[in-house]
Amino acid sequence: MKKRIVFTGGGSAGHVTVNLALIPHFLESGWEVAYMGSTNGIEKELVVGLAGVQYVGISTGKLRRYFDWKNVTDPLRVAKGIGEAFLFLRRWKPDVIFSKGGFVSVPVVLGAWMNRLPVVIHESDLTPGLANRLSVPFASKVCVTFPETVQHLPQAKGVHVGAVIRAELLKGSREHGISSCGFTPKKPVLLVMGGSLGARRINEVIRSQLSALLESYQVVHICGKGQCDDSIQRAGYRQYEYVKEELPDLLAMADMVVSRAGSNAIFEYLALRKPMLLIPLSKTASRGDQIVNARSFEKRGFCEVLLEEELTESTFLAALKKLEENRFQLMNRMKEDSHTDSLVKVIALLEQTAG
Ligand SMILES: CC(=O)N[C@H]1[C@@H](OP(=O)(O)OP(=O)(O)OC[C@H]2O[C@@H](n3ccc(=O)[nH]c3=O)[C@H](O)[C@@H]2O)O[C@H](CO)[C@@H](O)[C@@H]1O
Numbered sequence: 001m002k003k004r005i006v007f008t009g010g011g012s013a014g015h016v017t018v019n020l021a022l023i024p025h026f027l028e029s030g031w032e033v034a035y036m037g038s039t040n041g042i043e044k045e046l047v048v049g050l051a052g053v054q055y056v057g058i059s060t061g062k063l064r065r066y067f068d069w070k071n072v073t074d075p076l077r078v079a080k081g082i083g084e085a086f087l088f089l090r091r092w093k094p095d096v097i098f099s100k101g102g103f104v105s106v107p108v109v110l111g112a113w114m115n116r117l118p119v120v121i122h123e124s125d126l127t128p129g130l131a132n133r134l135s136v137p138f139a140s141k142v143c144v145t146f147p148e149t150v151q152h153l154p155q156a157k158g159v160h161v162g163a164v165i166r167a168e169l170l171k172g173s174r175e176h177g178i179s180s181c182g183f184t185p186k187k188p189v190l191l192v193m194g195g196s197l198g199a200r201r202i203n204e205v206i207r208s209q210l211s212a213l214l215e216s217y218q219v220v221h222i223c224g225k226g227q228c229d230d231s232i233q234r235a236g237y238r239q240y241e242y243v244k245e246e247l248p249d250l251l252a253m254a255d256m257v258v259s260r261a262g263s264n265a266i267f268e269y270l271a272l273r274k275p276m277l278l279i280p281l282s283k284t285a286s287r288g289d290q291i292v293n294a295r296s297f298e299k300r301g302f303c304e305v306l307l308e309e310e311l312t313e314s315t316f317l318a319a320l321k322k323l324e325e326n327r328f329q330l331m332n333r334m335k336e337d338s339h340t341d342s343l344v345k346v347i348a349l350l351e352q353t354a355g
Contacts, residue, residue, distance in 0.1 A: 009100025085111025172248030
């Protein structure tokens with residue numbers, strides 16, 4: 001009988017991207033693969049249509065730390081999700097469940113535990129997110145990206161594997177990127193990525209400083225869903241809402257990156273040795289995980305950091321100038337970061353857990 005694996009995770013691309021890196025191996029090795037996600041989240045958009053992957057949508061809800069009427073209905077949706085996950089897992093009987101976090105993963109992990117099925121978790125951020133913290137007691141192992149994260153976990157559960165990166169991201173072509181954007185190879189390219197959900201404030205600063213930026217750079221701007229401004233049409237400026245197959249080429253042609261500090265994205269820049277200016281999501285808009293990620297990279301000499309609270313047109317231009325001046329130093333330090341075999345480590349752990 002074929003082995004079976006269930007992937008779960010969603011809510012933002014960061015909770016899907018590691019799964020997307022792992023799925024091809026299991027398909028190629030003849031496993032049956034199912035993905036349990038929400039009925040309408042970004043995970044559905046990214047996974048439905050992948051050949052060989054069965055998508056199972058379940059009901060889900062969010063645990064909020066602020067008042068919202070949905071706080072009344074969401075626990076019911078989560079309870080429904082647990083029931084749906086339990087029934088699917090009981091019927092499908094996977095050998096192992098891999099959970100990447102995000103709220104949709106909690107009902108799946110609980111459904112697995114109720115069926116006594118083994119769960120392996122993956123945490124991308126330096127400090128574990130709430131969904132993963134709730135799931136840890138029900139998991140046999142927790143794979144982590146940052147070595148420091150092990151100390152936030154119960155003893156013997158944390159395994160440092162490093163960043164799991166989609167293989168195709170490392171295979172982009174600078175020439176393709178430049179020609180698809182209508183750019184010239186003679187001028188440096190600045191890639192601006194606002195995180196998978198976009199970053200309104202970064203978008204505003206880029207637009208207000210566009211003329212100054214275009215004097216020195218060509219700019220590729222990934223703005224986030226619904227956040228492109230089609231009224232801006234300038235030579236050397238290209239906007240995207242969100243990119244899929246174009247991303248490897250855009251990364252390959254970027255000389256420098258301005259970005260949020262989502263864990264997956266920053267490890268992708270590190271793997272590609274891209275000098276980066278990180279503008280982490282503020283503590284008021286999040287649990288502050290991106291600030292911790294960015295500070296850890298800054299300590300290792302991989303990036304420049306500008307906090308959102310300090311982000312103005314002038315601090316942005318000053319930080320970009322500093323990045324330009326230090327870019328070769330940053331690149332040299334990034335070169336020293338040993339290439340990890342994270343993908344292989346996670347696959348081995350999953351195969352071993354499946355028995
Ligand atoms: C607002 C929010 O909750 N952000 C969190 C979310 O960020 P977010 O979803 O932005 O996650 P990451 O930056 O970690 O990963 C984004 C992934 O999407 C990909 N990508 C991005 C843009 C695009 O157009 N195309 C594309 O493929 C990137 O290459 C990367 O693989 O998850 C991260 C990992 O847990 C956290 O650190 C962030 O704090």
